[in-house]
Amino acid sequence: MKIALFGASGGTGTLLTNRCFASGHQVSALLRSPDIFPLREKVDVIYGDACDPHAVLETVRGADVVLSALGARSLGKEDVLERGVPNIVAAMQQTGVHRIIALGSAGALPDSLKKQPFYRRWIVQKILYNTLLRWPVASQIAQYATLSATDLDWTIVMPPMLRNTTARGRYRIDGEALPRNGSSISREDVADFMMQQLTDSQWIRKGVYISL
Ligand SMILES: NC(=O)c1ccc[n+]([C@@H]2O[C@H](COP(=O)([O-])OP(=O)(O)OC[C@H]3O[C@@H](n4cnc5c(N)ncnc54)[C@H](OP(=O)(O)O)[C@@H]3O)[C@@H](O)[C@H]2O)c1
Numbered sequence: 001m002k003i004a005l006f007g008a009s010g011g012t013g014t015l016l017t018n019r020c021f022a023s024g025h026q027v028s029a030l031l032r033s034p035d036i037f038p039l040r041e042k043v044d045v046i047y048g049d050a051c052d053p054h055a056v057l058e059t060v061r062g063a064d065v066v067l068s069a070l071g072a073r074s075l076g077k078e079d080v081l082e083r084g085v086p087n088i089v090a091a092m093q094q095t096g097v098h099r100i101i102a103l104g105s106a107g108a109l110p111d112s113l114k115k116q117p118f119y120r121r122w123i124v125q126k127i128l129y130n131t132l133l134r135w136p137v138a139s140q141i142a143q144y145a146t147l148s149a150t151d152l153d154w155t156i157v158m159p160p161m162l163r164n165t166t167a168r169g170r171y172r173i174d175g176e177a178l179p180r181n182g183s184s185i186s187r188e189d190v191a192d193f194m195m196q197q198l199t200d201s202q203w204i205r206k207g208v209y210i211s212l
Pocket of ligand 1: 006007008009010011012013030031032033048049050051069070071072073080084103104105106136159160161162163187
């Protein structure tokens with residue numbers, strides 16, 4: 001497949017890039033700093049920013065599928081999902097690309113914590129989502145709202161905290177809410193699950209929670 005990849009230089013994006021190569025896919029990657037991206041020789045580089053509609057259009061043009069692991073580089077207000085995801089949607093609609101698999105977050109929907117014990121729900125909501133993770137959560141809410149309002153074949157993969165640990169290969173998947181006491185997952189497992197979605201229609205037009 002020809003894959004348009006957003007966030008290729010990030011923690012999960014780098015794993016996705018390598019998995020695309022391993023599966024024989026061709027990758028066009030939008031990069032803000034291609035010079036320091038170690039895999040730049042292997043991808044079709046589009047130099048630019050997700051907030052630039054023209055750069056996004058060039059990245060998506062000719063793709064079969066869009067993969068996104070875009071996200072803010074800090075816990076502050078960065079707006080990359082608020083500004084970049086509408087550009088991706090517009091580019092897909094303009095070029096007739098239908099399928100997008102995006103990395104989201106367990107904090108994107110109000111019901112995400114409904115399977116957690118009361119004390120854990122309180123801590124995560126009050127201490128994390130409402131304070132420390134306020135801006136990333138707001139961005140993920142925006143990404144979910146943007147993609148789910150389209151008629152694209154979207155899938156939003158919604159993990160809790162991402163870790164740079166090796167893949168377990170076994171994790172819980174839930175279409176309703178974050179699995180009980182689910183608090184983290186390896187980026188490798190997330191990348192593997194996202195790659196599976198390239199050929200699996202089960203979670204089309206759905207958000208799906210994954211967690212250890
Ligand atoms: N960290 C967690 O525990 C956690 C938990 C759940 C969900 N998530 C979500 O998962 C996603 C990926 O997380 P991650 O930690 O793997 O990613 P990451 O390492 O933070 O990388 C983010 C990627 O987005 C790119 N990016 C940011 N702003 C951009 C812009 N304006 N234009 C183009 N590219 C831009 C970065 O490019 P540069 O290299 O140019 O900066 C980088 O490739 C994010 O949406 C995050 O919110 C994270």
